[in-house]
Structure formats: C-alpha cells, structure tokens
Amino acid sequence: MPQIFGMYMHAVMERAAAEAQAMGSKDIEAEHLLLAVAREPEATTRELLDSAGLDYQTIKDALQSEFEQSLGAAGISVTDRDMLRPRRSIRRPSDAGASAKLVLERGMAAVGDKKDLRPAHILLGLLELKAGTVPRALALAGVDRDELKARTRAALPRAGR
Amino acid sequence: MTGIEVPASPDPDERQDPGERLAAVVAMRRLADRMEDAAVEEAMRAGWSWSEVAEALGVTRQAVHKKHAKRLIAAGVRLRRRT
Numbered sequence: 001m002p003q004i005f006g007m008y009m010h011a012v013m014e015r016a017a018a019e020a021q022a023m024g025s026k027d028i029e030a031e032h033l034l035l036a037v038a039r040e041p042e043a044t045t046r047e048l049l050d051s052a053g054l055d056y057q058t059i060k061d062a063l064q065s066e067f068e069q070s071l072g073a074a075g076i077s078v079t080d081r082d083m084l085r086p087r088r089s090i091r092r093p094s095d096a097g098a099s100a101k102l103v104l105e106r107g108m109a110a111v112g113d114k115k116d117l118r119p120a121h122i123l124l125g126l127l128e129l130k131a132g133t134v135p136r137a138l139a140l141a142g143v144d145r146d147e148l149k150a151r152t153r154a155a156l157p158r159a160g161r
Numbered sequence: 162m163t164g165i166e167v168p169a170s171p172d173p174d175e176r177q178d179p180g181e182r183l184a185a186v187v188a189m190r191r192l193a194d195r196m197e198d199a200a201v202e203e204a205m206r207a208g209w210s211w212s213e214v215a216e217a218l219g220v221t222r223q224a225v226h227k228k229h230a231k232r233l234i235a236a237g238v239r240l241r242r243r244t
Contacts, residue, residue, distance in 0.1 A: 024195070070188035073181045080164025083195055090232045131180055133187065 005117045012036045012122060016100070020093045023086040027097030030134045031063050034126050042119045044155050049123070052148045054141060062141035066133055069140070099132055116159045124152045165192075201229050202238060210241050 013028070015036035020028045037045055038056040049055065064084070071078060078084050096104070107125020111117055127149040129135050138145055153161045177185075197218070204214050215222040233240060 024198075066184070067188050067191065070181070070184040071192060073177055074185035074189055076185075076189065076192070077166050078164060078192070079166070083164060083192065083199065087195060087198055090235050131183070133184070136180075136184055 005119065005121075008040065008042060008119045009122070012040055012119075013096075015039050017092050017094060020089075021091070022088050024089045025093060025097075026089070027093050027095050028100045029097045030099035030103050030126060030129060030132065031137065033100050033103050033122065034134055034137075035059055035063075037119075037123055037126065040119070044118070044120050045123050048120065048148065048152050048155060051151065052143045054138075054143060058141055059137065062137040063133065065140050066137040070136070099129070099134070103129065103134075110153075110156070110161060111159065113159070116157060118156055120152050120156050124149065124156070127152060165196075198229070198232070201225065202233060202236065205229075205233055205238050205240060208241065 012033065013036070016028045016032040019032040019035045023032070025032065035056060038049055038054065038059050040046075068078070068084060103122065103125040105125070106128035107121040107123075108114075108117065110121060110124060126134055127138075127145055135145060201214055201218075204217070209217075211222045211226050215225040218225060230240070
C-alpha cells in the first residue's frame with residue numbers, strides 16, 4: 001500500500017504542476033492539488049468527489065468564480081475578460097507553495113504510520129483548509145465541506161482517520 | 162485601457178468579513194501579475210527598452226528581465242538588445 005500511495009502522490013504532484021503552469025502560478029498551490037485530485041482516476045477519491053457533485057470542470061469554474069467574486073468584494077470590476085483569463089507560464093513549477101504544504105501536512109496528520117496513507121488523505125487535507133481559495137471555491141460550488149470531510153474519513157481505514 | 166474599475170472608497174455599510182477581504186488581496190495580487198505581464202509585453206512590442214520598463218515599474222532592469230524575458234522570447238516578441 002505505501003507503494004501505491006507513493007505512485008498516486010507522484011501522479012498528483014505531476015498533474016498539479018501542470019495545472020499550476022497552465023494557470024501561470026509560480027508554485028504548486030492547494031487549488032492545483034484539488035484540480036489534480038479531481039483528474040486522477042482513483043476510485044475512492046473519485047466516488048467522494050462525485051457524491052459532492054464535484055468534477056474537474058466544476059472545480060475549475062468554481063475557482064474562476066472565486067477569483068472574480070473576490071475582486072468584486074474589493075469593488076473591482078474587470079470588463080476586459082482577457083485580463084481574467086489565466087496565462088500559462090513558461091516554466092513548470094516544481095515547488096509546493098505554502099497552501100499545498102499545508103494540505104499535505106494536514107492530510108498526513110491523520111495517520112500515525114506512513115504505511116496507513118491512502119489517496120483520500122490528500123482530499124482530506126484539502127478539506128481541512130479553513131480559509132483561502134480552496135474552501136471559498138468549494139463553498140461557491142455548493143459543497144458542504146464538513147459533510148464531505150466526514151464521508152472522506154469514513155472511507156479511510158480506521159488507522160488513518 | 163485595462164477595463165478595470167475601482168470605486169473611490171468602499172461603502173462603509175457593506176463591511177465584509179476578514180476572510181473576504183483577505184481573499185480580495187489574493188485576487189488583486191493575481192490580477193496585478195496578469196496586468197504586469199500584459200503591460201510589459203505591450204511595452205516591449207512597442208519598442209520600449211528593458212531599462213525604460215524597469216524605470217516605469219520602479220524595479221531594477223535585472224528584475225524585470227529575469228521575470229519576463231523568457232516568456233516574451235517564447236511569445237515571439239522582438240526585444241531590444243541593450244538598455
């Protein structure tokens with residue numbers, strides 16, 4: 001199992017780096033991990049996301065809405081839609097930013113032993129974020145974070161909850 | 162030119178929670194980065210030098226070069242060689 005988690009983690013980080021690059025980000029952040037998790041065909045995580053009505057495109061749209069709504073909260077209205085579109089960066093980020101590190105830290109805090117790590121722990125880490133882009137985007141997508149968190153915990157082996 | 166409108170002062174009756182205000186900061190930084198990318202590209206296409214762009218942004222020539230050169234070259238912008 002640790003090997004399976006390692007492979008999953010590697011795949012997620014690769015996808016997250018690609019998402020970060022496509023969105024013009026300097027580092028891999030929590031929102032890129034969320035998009036990567038949604039793209040990864042891992043059964044448990046996929047089922048959990050499905051149950052909350054989340055797929056890759058829904059998350060992508062919610063992130064864009066969060067960006068526009070946050071600008072709106074500052075009283076900024078952008079009429080040039082092109083300025084709201086992410087610009088791909090030339091370099092693929094390789095480092096995890098502060099928010100992504102927090103996701104991994106919180107997801108892995110649930111296990112005492114690394115061998116108990118499962119792919120759903122990354123989703124759990126994402127759901128453990130209390131402030132910032134990811135929880136705001138999830139709220140905009142109509143997700144009950146606490147409920148999804150409880151279901152994610154229930155889907156994990158007892159030692160990893 | 163930028164298509165961005167900012168009100169002179171926020172309405173005091175519409176006090177937001179801190180989370181919303183902090184999210185606005187994050188979003189504005191991202192928007193500022195995108196505006197910088199677009200504006201620097203526009204200036205370089207119009208024949209501005211690195212030094213002129215750096216002076217306009219209030220940063221060093223090295224900083225602006227490091228941040229934008231690769232991207233502009235990849236975008237096919239013809240860059241002035243010196244100054």
